[in-house]
Amino acid sequence: MNDQAGQGLYTPSLEHDACGIGFVANINGNRNHQTLSDALTMLENMEHRGGKGSSPKTGDGAGVLLQIPHAFFQQVMLDSGIELPEEGKYGVGMIFFPCDKQVRQQCRETILHFIKSLGFELLGYRPVPVNHDVPGPGALEVEPHIEQLFVQAVNPAWDSSVLERKLFVLRNAVTHAMNRDVKGGNEFYITSFSCRTIVYKGQLRTDQLREYYDDLQDERVTTALALVHSRFSTNTFPNWKLAQPFRYIAHNGEINTIRGNVNKMKSKEALFRSSYFTDQELELLLPITNPQFSDSANLDALVEMLVLSGRSLPHVLMMLVPEAWQDNKLMDPHRKAFYKYHASMMEPWDGPAALVFTDGNRIGATLDRNGLRPLRYCVTRSGRVIAASEAGALKIDAKDVLEKGRITPGKMLLVDLEKGRVFDDEKVKRSVYEGKPYYQWIVQQRTKLRLEPVPENFEEDFHTETLTKRQQA
Numbered sequence: 001m002n003d004q005a006g007q008g009l010y011t012p013s014l015e016h017d018a019c020g021i022g023f024v025a026n027i028n029g030n031r032n033h034q035t036l037s038d039a040l041t042m043l044e045n046m047e048h049r050g051g052k053g054s055s056p057k058t059g060d061g062a063g064v065l066l067q068i069p070h071a072f073f074q075q076v077m078l079d080s081g082i083e084l085p086e087e088g089k090y091g092v093g094m095i096f097f098p099c100d101k102q103v104r105q106q107c108r109e110t111i112l113h114f115i116k117s118l119g120f121e122l123l124g125y126r127p128v129p130v131n132h133d134v135p136g137p138g139a140l141e142v143e144p145h146i147e148q149l150f151v152q153a154v155n156p157a158w159d160s161s162v163l164e165r166k167l168f169v170l171r172n173a174v175t176h177a178m179n180r181d182v183k184g185g186n187e188f189y190i191t192s193f194s195c196r197t198i199v200y201k202g203q204l205r206t207d208q209l210r211e212y213y214d215d216l217q218d219e220r221v222t223t224a225l226a227l228v229h230s231r232f233s234t235n236t237f238p239n240w241k242l243a244q245p246f247r248y249i250a251h252n253g254e255i256n257t258i259r260g261n262v263n264k265m266k267s268k269e270a271l272f273r274s275s276y277f278t279d280q281e282l283e284l285l286l287p288i289t290n291p292q293f294s295d296s297a298n299l300d301a302l303v304e305m306l307v308l309s310g311r312s313l314p315h316v317l318m319m320l321v322p323e324a325w326q327d328n329k330l331m332d333p334h335r336k337a338f339y340k341y342h343a344s345m346m347e348p349w350d351g352p353a354a355l356v357f358t359d360g361n362r363i364g365a366t367l368d369r370n371g372l373r374p375l376r377y378c379v380t381r382s383g384r385v386i387a388a389s390e391a392g393a394l395k396i397d398a399k400d401v402l403e404k405g406r407i408t409p410g411k412m413l414l415v416d417l418e419k420g421r422v423f424d425d426e427k428v429k430r431s432v433y434e435g436k437p438y439y440q441w442i443v444q445q446r447t448k449l450r451l452e453p454v455p456e457n458f459e460e461d462f463h464t465e466t467l468t469k470r471q472q473a
Helices: 033-044 071-080 101-117 139-140 158-180 257-267 280-287 295-308 313-320 333-345 425-433 439-443 464-472
Strands: 022-028 061-067 091-097 120-127 145-153 189-194 197-204 225-230 249-255 352-357 362-367 374-379 384-388 401-406 412-416 422-425
Touching: 022 033, 022 352, 022 362, 022 439, 033 061, 033 225, 061 464, 071 120, 091 158, 091 197, 091 249, 091 384, 101 145, 101 158, 101 189, 145 333, 158 189, 225 249, 225 352, 249 295, 249 425, 257 295, 295 313, 313 333, 313 352, 313 362, 313 412, 313 425, 333 425, 333 439, 384 412, 422 425
Parallel strands: none
Antiparallel strands: 022 225, 022 384, 061 197, 061 225, 091 145, 091 189, 120 145, 189 197, 249 352, 352 362, 362 412, 374 384, 374 401, 412 422
16 A cells, blocks of 8 residues: 555545543652553543544554563563563564565565664564454454564663664664565564663554553563553554554644645755764664654654754754744743744644653653643652543542643643653753753844845846756756
8 A cells, every 4th residue: 555645535644633642650760560551541441532443343543652671571582592681781673564474584684684784683583472353354454463573782882872773773774675675565664663662552442452462461561651542543544553652752633734844854854964873874764754654653753863863852842842932922031042943943843732752761741832632640649640631531549649730732741750750841841941052042143034135136147158058957
């Protein structure tokens, strides 16, 4: 299927959705299975925000993102005779392989080539145990073969931040090669490839996700955070790839500016330079955005690129989904300067949209400046933060509620599990813009074209014999 061109009267650019999103996080960073279980319960309670096909058993998509359960993977891989390195020293790829065995073998060979050429060592594959009786008939027809891939760096000096960037390069290089060189390779998809997080998702109903993946039912799978998404989309064909969460975000709404965003990113990619990536790595990464992706997938891809090239996660979300700052006379001038500075390099990815996001250590939620998607949260005395598309998605004892409210237009909430703190909009954004003199940069270096002198008109003589050549040029 060509996602870009569509089939018949179906036009991918006209897709819309009204999904369910949310997360559960332990502020102190303690990992347990209950966090995952509660997030899945929240997801199941948002079934009304999930779409279905002509068969009620076929869902539009559901998924969960969690921290890599190191102890669990260490044990199950040891049972297969593979010893994993210490936590944070290896990457796990969650892969949707094509069902055709021959194509799958070609995919493995391509993966191995890039693993070796990009400084990694293959540790092994693990078939992901799933229940094939769970998906509806529409989803079952296009069900992928799912495996986990484990790799470690040849260079032991790579810390988790470097490893995360290198895994990003590896994933993109492999994906581009599959689409370009392997016949049937467009069915290949990596849901996540990280040393911090992993994504379990599929073209499932919300109540099918836990049943489908055996790992999600295993008490040994623990996490301090879990981010969930229930997909409700119209005018779409069945597609396991488009289920969310993606690698950094889950999104409810639509990006009305998507065509311009993707087109402008194409021109920006030609100018990419980074101290975090070599020119060769940047070449392997591109393109970052793709018209064949959904609007949410393109936003996620850009969030990932900007985070891994040195910015904090809140910084990136402020860049891409700014609040209404232009005519706000009450806004801190330094905060306004941050938005004005970044407006010169990045156009807004405007909604209406609600977003939950995480990098594996921090998790949060934000609403775009339109504010037309609901997003509620509560902080408990027992040290948890729960956020969802609506109140009541997860049952909480009223006596345990320390604070509750809703994310308002353009505002953000962040939970930092490493620091054990919850940051409101003012605190999280102040921590982003206070570190750099954006106001001084704007005053000293901004050029206003309307104040520039009007260029003088001048006539240039031309020679008749070169006229045709100049016109063609």
